[in-house]
Amino acid sequence: MAFYRARPLALLLCLIGALHGGSASAADIRLPALGDSSSAQISPQQEDELGRAWLMAFRRQVRTHDDPQVQQYLEALIARLARHSELLHPQLQLVVVENASINAFAVPGGVVGVHTGLLQQARTEHELASVLTHELAHLSQRHFARSQDARRRSSTVGLAGLLTGLVLAATVGGDAGMAAMTASQAAMLDESLRYSRQNEQEADRIGLDTLYRAGMDPEGAPAMFERMLALTRYTGQRPPEFLLSHPLTESRVADVRARVAKYPLRQYPDNLDYQLMRARVQVAAAERPEQAVARFRDLMAGGGLEKTAAHYGLVLALSAQGNHQEARQQLQSLIASDGERPPYRMAAIAIERAAGDAQHATALAKTLVAEQPDYYPAQLELATSLTAANQVGEAETVLERLAKDRPADPQIWFELAETSGLAGDIAGVHRARAEYFALIGVFDKARSHLGYARRLQEQDFRQVAMIDQRLRDLDLLEQQTERLRR
Numbered sequence: 001m002a003f004y005r006a007r008p009l010a011l012l013l014c015l016i017g018a019l020h021g022g023s024a025s026a027a028d029i030r031l032p033a034l035g036d037s038s039s040a041q042i043s044p045q046q047e048d049e050l051g052r053a054w055l056m057a058f059r060r061q062v063r064t065h066d067d068p069q070v071q072q073y074l075e076a077l078i079a080r081l082a083r084h085s086e087l088l089h090p091q092l093q094l095v096v097v098e099n100a101s102i103n104a105f106a107v108p109g110g111v112v113g114v115h116t117g118l119l120q121q122a123r124t125e126h127e128l129a130s131v132l133t134h135e136l137a138h139l140s141q142r143h144f145a146r147s148q149d150a151r152r153r154s155s156t157v158g159l160a161g162l163l164t165g166l167v168l169a170a171t172v173g174g175d176a177g178m179a180a181m182t183a184s185q186a187a188m189l190d191e192s193l194r195y196s197r198q199n200e201q202e203a204d205r206i207g208l209d210t211l212y213r214a215g216m217d218p219e220g221a222p223a224m225f226e227r228m229l230a231l232t233r234y235t236g237q238r239p240p241e242f243l244l245s246h247p248l249t250e251s252r253v254a255d256v257r258a259r260v261a262k263y264p265l266r267q268y269p270d271n272l273d274y275q276l277m278r279a280r281v282q283v284a285a286a287e288r289p290e291q292a293v294a295r296f297r298d299l300m301a302g303g304g305l306e307k308t309a310a311h312y313g314l315v316l317a318l319s320a321q322g323n324h325q326e327a328r329q330q331l332q333s334l335i336a337s338d339g340e341r342p343p344y345r346m347a348a349i350a351i352e353r354a355a356g357d358a359q360h361a362t363a364l365a366k367t368l369v370a371e372q373p374d375y376y377p378a379q380l381e382l383a384t385s386l387t388a389a390n391q392v393g394e395a396e397t398v399l400e401r402l403a404k405d406r407p408a409d410p411q412i413w414f415e416l417a418e419t420s421g422l423a424g425d426i427a428g429v430h431r432a433r434a435e436y437f438a439l440i441g442v443f444d445k446a447r448s449h450l451g452y453a454r455r456l457q458e459q460d461f462r463q464v465a466m467i468d469q470r471l472r473d474l475d476l477l478e479q480q481t482e483r484l485r486r
Contacts, residue, residue, distance in 0.1 A: 048091075051109015053477075055093055056441030058113075059410060062170040065098040065116050066411045067284065068377035069343060073277045077125070078112055081133050084213035086140040086206060093408065097170045100285060102228060102240035105166055106135035113166065115241070119281045121227060125274035126220030129211060131242065134221070137206035138199065169241045200246060204256050208263075217268035218260045225253045275305045276343045279313035283320065292317035308334070315347055324355040342368070342375055349381050358389035376402060380412070383419065392423040403435070410439040427456040427463070434470070443478050447471060 075094050082090035092110045097103075103115040112135060122128040208218045225248055228240045279296070286292035296317055299310035311334055318327035328351055334344050345368050353361035365382035372378060379402050386395035399416040406412055413436040420428035430453035437446040450467050457463040 047109045048089075049109070051093065051107060051111045053441070054107050054109060055095060055111045056439060058111075058167065059095060059440040060442060061167045063098040064410075065096040065281070065284070067096075067280060068380050068411070069346060070116075070119075070277050070280055071096055072375070072377050073273060074114060077129065077274075078132060078136075081129060081136060081210060081214050081216075085133065085136045085210045087136060088140075099170050101169065102231075103169060103242045104131050104135050105245075106139040107166075108139070110139070112136075112139075113170075115170065116281045116285065117240075118242075119278050120285065121231075121240075122224060122278075123227075124217075124220060124223075125271040126211070126217040126268060127224040127227070128220075128274065129214070129216045130207065130218075130221035130224050133207035133210040133214075134203050134246075136210060137203040141199075141202055141206065165245075169244075197247070200252065201255070204252070205259065208256070208259055212263050217266075218263050219268075222253055222257045222260060225256065229253070270305055272305050272308060272341075273343070275309035276312050276341075279309045280316065280343075283313055283316045286317070289317050289321035293321055312343065312347070315351075319347070319351050319354055322354075324351050327351050342372065342378065346377060346381055349385060353385050353388050358385055361385040362389050362391070376406060380415065383415065387419055387422065392419055395419050396423045396425065396428065403432070407435070408439065410436050413439065427453045430456070431467075438474060438477075443474055446474055450474075 071094065074096060078092055078094060079090070082092055089110070092112050095111065095113045097113055097115045099115045100117040100120065101115050102117045102121050103113075104118055105113045107113070112132070114132075118128065118131060122131070204221070208221055211218050211220065228243055229248060229250075232239050232243075282295075283289075283292050286295070293314065296310045296314035300307055300314065302310065311330065315327050315331045315334070318324075318330065328348075331344065331347055331351065334341075335348070338344065345364065349361045349364045349368070352358075352364065362382065362385040365378060365385045368375070368378045369382050379398055383395040383398040383402070386392070386398065396416070396419045399412060399419055403409075403412050403416055413432045417429050417432035417436060420426075420432055430449040434446045434449035434453065437443070437449065450471055454464055454467045457467070
């Protein structure tokens with residue numbers, strides 16, 4: 001999926017304006033400094049609006065990882081962890097960032113971000129979950145707001161600075177981003193984005209409790225911390241992005257280990273679904289399919305879940321390489337042992353479509369959707385297969401239904417716009433593009449596309465009324481983000 005990225009100079013100007021109290025460019029979404037003297041009066045609804053506005057601005061400037069299966073898996077995992085957390089309103093929005101750095105973050109208003117590099121480095125679901133519960137703990141305890149309140153008498157970057165810091169981490173990298181600013185500006189931003197030692201200890205404790213209540217291994221936390229430390233200790237690399245805002249010491253790891261020892265001993269098997277999603281990310285990250293094929297063939301010498309995940313990764317890499325025949329053969333052995341697992345069935349659909357048999361792919365996808373109607377990646381796979389089979393009208397219908405179920409998902413609106421164009425539904429193209437641009441905070445383009453749709457449908461009074469209402473909604477949303485900043 002395409003993305004809308006601000007120029008680096010504009011991003012830097014936005015940061016400088018936030019640091020010195022100046023205004024950002026008109027194209028940027030304006031956000032309040034959550035945690036200032038008025039933050040105590042921010043209602044849960046207002047904080048949700050803040051989070052939505054922040055996510056729009058963030059999506060506009062970073063490359064997201066648009067793999068529905070990875071998105072679905074992470075949404076389900078985070079929802080499970082949130083149910084066992086101390087969050088009072090565990091309705092969260094997830095953004096998966098296409099970046100090899102190890103990082104995750106949680107933003108006031110319920111936004112959770114995960115870099116694909118975290119999935120590449122976390123060897124078990126328990127390790128991944130330990131980072132996520134740590135972030136949920138920061139969110140439930142409002143650590144960012146509290147830290148900003150403590151600095152309110154000095155120049156504070158607030159949510160605008162948090163946006164800038166996380167965009168830099170997700171694009172050019174923390175060190176490079178800091179180098180682009182003056183030393184004083186960089187130091188101010190760096191200090192504002194770091195959590196205090198007390199915040200970290202509290203998040204460690206609460207995160208471990210959340211892990212345990214969710215039925216996951218608390219040992220995942222020290223194991224993940226030690227892996228992060230090892231990346232710098234043995235390789236000499238810069239610290240993972242996560243450690244730049246979450247300072248980690250040997251004594252803190254020791255403290256976490258001591259806390260873990262207090263939990264009852266249990267067996268915690270790893271989750272195969274996590275390992276399969278990790279393999280998907282690794283295939284996508286490979287420079288060439290040939291590299292991924294060679295890597296997964298080597299990994300198949302192992303055993304257990306690692307071998308199964310490597311086998312699945314090999315299937316995906318072979319198909320990406322264009323070797324669909326061997327991909328089918330390798331996949332058949334996985335299906336023979338576990339034929340109902342959705343990732344295997346999705347792989348079969350994708351292989352048939354890539355091999356040129358769109359009709360077979362469509363039949364497989366329809367069967368999967370009928371059996372698992374709540375698994376939204378299968379519906380997207382069905383729409384893609386229908387389009388490949390020149391059944392674009394039916395594909396448009398599938399995507400329209402999916403857009404109603406997941407109205408805050410930019411990828412679905414993007415795909416719907418493309419499919420509507422192929423179906424000759426020009427008004428539908430503009431409506432879908434308007435929703436896509438609205439979700440990434442580009443309100444002027446969203447309004448332009450709604451204007452085009454309105455002119456095309458001016459004889460359809462019902463559609464005109466709906467478009468006029470949507471235009472008012474967009475105006476209100478933009479006004480809310482402006483008013484919340486003041």
